[in-house]
Amino acid sequence: MIQVKDLTKDYGPRRAIDKLNFSISKGDVVGFLGPNGAGKSTTMKIITGFMAPSHGNASVAGFDVFENPLEVKKRIGYLPEIPPVYADMYVQDYLRYVAALKQVPKEKIEGSVKNAIEKTNLGDVQKRLIHHLSKGFKQRVGIAQAIVSDPEVLILDEPTVGLDPKQVAEIRELIKSLKGQHTIILSTHILPEVEATCEKVIIINKGRIVAEDSIQNLSTMEQGQIRLHVRLRKSVEDMQNVLSGMGSVIGVHSGASAKEWSIDLKGSEEAVENVSSLLVGKGYGLLELTPAKRDLEDVFLKLTYGQQEKGGPA
Amino acid sequence: MSGTLVIFKKELKGFYFNSTFWMICFLVSVVFSWVYPIQLNLFSQLLMNYVMQQGVPQNQLNIHYGVFLRQLSYLNLLLIFVVPALTMKLFAEEKKLRTFDLLLTSPVTSFQIVMGKYLAALGAVGGIVLLALLYPLATSTLATVNWGPLFIAFLGIFLVGGVYAAMNLFASSLTENSIVAYVASVIFNVSIWFVGIGTEVVDGERARKIFEHVSLSSHLSGLVEGTVRTNGLIFFLSIIVLFCFLAERVVESSRWR
Known part of the structure; x- marks a missing residue:
């Protein structure tokens, strides 16, 4: 047209x-x-x-x-x-x-x-x-x-x-x-x-x-990547260390406090399950676990202002 | 051609359904209602006393010269200031309010836009000229009027109004500020009368002839005396076409600027 x-x-x-x-x-x-x-x-x-x-x-x-x-x-x-x-x-x-x-x-x-x-x-x-x-x-x-x-x-x-x-x-x-x-x-x-x-x-x-x-394609631009926001009851000083044994974890960012983290995972739902069971198993008191998709806003900012993703929960 | 008609209708409605136009008509009629009876009165006194007065020019004893032509010169003076008030918003306002975008993205050509607006302006000028014509018409109940020269004289002033409208439309297309358009228009209208002044300063016969031909007043004077000359009509039409063309170029230029 x-x-x-x-x-x-x-x-x-x-x-x-x-x-x-x-x-x-x-x-x-x-x-x-x-x-x-x-x-x-x-x-x-x-x-x-x-x-x-x-x-x-x-x-x-x-x-x-x-x-x-x-x-x-x-x-x-x-x-x-x-x-x-x-x-x-x-x-x-x-x-x-x-x-x-x-x-x-x-x-x-x-x-x-x-x-x-x-x-x-x-x-x-x-x-x-x-x-x-x-x-x-x-x-x-x-x-x-x-x-x-x-x-x-x-x-x-x-x-x-x-x-x-x-x-x-x-x-x-x-x-x-x-x-x-x-x-x-x-x-x-x-x-x-x-x-x-x-x-x-x-x-x-x-x-x-x-x-x-x-x-659809823009918001899931990097395929197979999941970001999890987790909120715990207990403080964790070094989440990277806790998760070090898991191959699917590609990045860990600290949130507002030592009780909030966002974790980037590669792979499918299995990886999410593994992380949750690990956190529960270690007794940190998992309160919240939300998978976040990269939204259009991230894509837009990245493309137009060349802004890199910042750490922490969006 | 339908685009011209649509714009013409809209703009003409814009004039006649708007209080500004009627306000202007009211003020014009106030001026005439004051001046015209005085003129008429002076003329009747002159007629009563002319036997006693020596050296009164013969033509002053004719109502056409003694009353109507004076009224026409006042009308001309008023038009110099009134026509810009009517036309100033035609393009300037559209540009300012961004309604010009609508015209430029509609399936009409620049020529149609300018023609529609020009004809509407002509319609408004025609209204004012008709208003002025009411006074001689009313006089015809008291005196014998020679209709031919009267109508031709008013046609002449209408053509001058048409020249003003074309120049002022062009002035309006140049700016998006109505006040600037108004001032520029008045300057255009006044200065066109000074072109003919060149006849008095040039020496060569040929140059003098040229100035005579491009002088608005020399062409108008033929018409107001009741003689229609084709070269006069062609002169008026050429100026109108010239300025409409210039306005059309300005409108068109916004497409490629």
Whole structure:
């Protein structure tokens, strides 16, 4: 659906994105992840035909965004960082205007506006001035605006930024409900958002792609490795020594006190069982034993900031 | 072409369903309601006394010259300041509020965006010119009016308003600050009247002719006297096309900048 090839954008001497290559197939929900200033918005703006790349090209549904921008724009719904709403228009009128602008046939405009209002739960405010709406509602009007023409591709740039937790949850629900009908690209620097809504992640840092994979694969990047958090009743001075006899232990990190440790294991559940029986057998008073998966946050930090894992419980 | 129509409708609604526009209309009508009756009164006194006065120019005894043309020059003065107030937000506000993103990611060309906005601005200017036309229309119940020259004169001032609108649309496209757009627009509107001043300082016959041809006032004076010349119309249209084209380039440039 979306093909990006060697995409480069220079702002004067500053290179915002550097030779990006990725492709997104129809129906995918892709999270576009990166720290602030990584080039997320720039990439999205290029895909929407808002600006031209310095080098390389991007195409949507087989149409090049620079050669054939109108065809691309017909197929795209875009929510920029700041929702592009006119404060002096009524919600309904605004959506009608956008639908007409996106070349929705005249007889279908009323239907699509109604549909978009329903999907985004704007029924109560549809006859109010956008000026009088809260930020959360404005954001929803922004999303309604993006989906009103029922586009094949939906590009959402940080859709939940600046919203309260309830609104964030609502917007995520909304995005989930849009799955399957559209190909969605979602840019964000909020990790749980990606985990909650996306199937595939592209992590970008300093204008380059540092990882591109499914969430499942990213979070279990180092296969067969398990980290255990243990909490004991008695203090243990040197856990390394206690566990020294076990071949499956590859690392031991101390926690907040001598009663808390995290243990990295190689192998399967058997290794976990061995550790627990050893600790119980030695009479340390095992209170807690939790296996922790490496989560997306670790992966993200490691990839974007090059930060090594710190010892101790996460 | 449908993109032009959609934007035109939206912007025209934005003018006519907005209190600012009606406020401007109100203020314009306040000015005319004060000045126009005074003009009319002076004219009627002049007519009553002209036998006793020597050396009154013949054309001053015609209502077209004595009243309507004066009103038109006031209208022109008002338009210099009013048109920028109408057009300043057309692009500047969109850029500031980031609604410009919506236009640029919609399947419309830069040309359609500029045309839609320009035609809407023309619609608003037309409203003000019609408002001014009400005064001569009301006068026609008291006096004999020669309709042909009157309408042509108002067409002339409408075209000048169209030139202002095009220049001011361009000024608005340059910035995202409405105040800057306003000030730049007023400067554009005032300075276009000074182009013709060149006729008085150049020596060569050819240079003088050139300045005469690019002078707004020499083309307008033909129209306000009721004569339509194609070179005048072409001149107005060329300026309008030029500035609309420049605005279109500025809008387009945001795609590759």
